[in-house]
Amino acid sequence: MLATVFHGVNDIRVEEVERPRAGVGEAVIGVTLTTICGTDLHIVRGEYPVKSGLVIGHEPVGVIEELGPGVTGYEVGMRVLVGAITPCGQCRACLSGQLSQCGHGDGYEALGGWRFGNTINGAQAEYLLVPHAQANLARIPARSLTSRRRMKSSAIEREASSRWLSNLEAWLSRDIRRSL
Numbered sequence: 001m002l003a004t005v006f007h008g009v010n011d012i013r014v015e016e017v018e019r020p021r022a023g024v025g026e027a028v029i030g031v032t033l034t035t036i037c038g039t040d041l042h043i044v045r046g047e048y049p050v051k052s053g054l055v056i057g058h059e060p061v062g063v064i065e066e067l068g069p070g071v072t073g074y075e076v077g078m079r080v081l082v083g084a085i086t087p088c089g090q091c092r093a094c095l096s097g098q099l100s101q102c103g104h105g106d107g108y109e110a111l112g113g114w115r116f117g118n119t120i121n122g123a124q125a126e127y128l129l130v131p132h133a134q135a136n137l138a139r140i141p142a143r144s145l146t147s148r149r150r151m152k153s154s155a156i157e158r159e160a161s162s163r164w165l166s167n168l169e170a171w172l173s174r175d176i177r178r179s180l
Ligand SMILES: [Zn+2]
Pocket: 037, 038, 039, 058, 059, 084, 169
């Protein structure tokens, strides 16, 4: 599949990488819409460090292509929005409502919930592996059949996406301020 890969400061390439497969508790999304965020620009300029070879991007909308064992309430083919922050939903930070600080066991980790395009491959790709999928998918109502309805549906998708994104951006910048 094609993806946007960070190779180093000011060295970003769209290239072929291996397509992910869903394991236990995971989902693979066929990405239909994603963004270039200001955060991605910081990464490319070397102002926020990520490892070389990482697929960047963290704001996806798409269709479920694969569901791993243990993910319930979703089906292949469903249109979904995936949060930029992908908390596990089960650690102490998550259970106390601090989803973006999803940590390890009992702890809290600044920006720990931000994984896409930070600590794991991100959304500027044809397919995206979603960890902890049970906690990180939001269904987008399907309203296709007529082209008029399709247009309406994509407008809803855009609106839902921008609303989520503005919230997520606010959470993210609040976290960055906290961690400074
Ligand atoms: Zn962003």
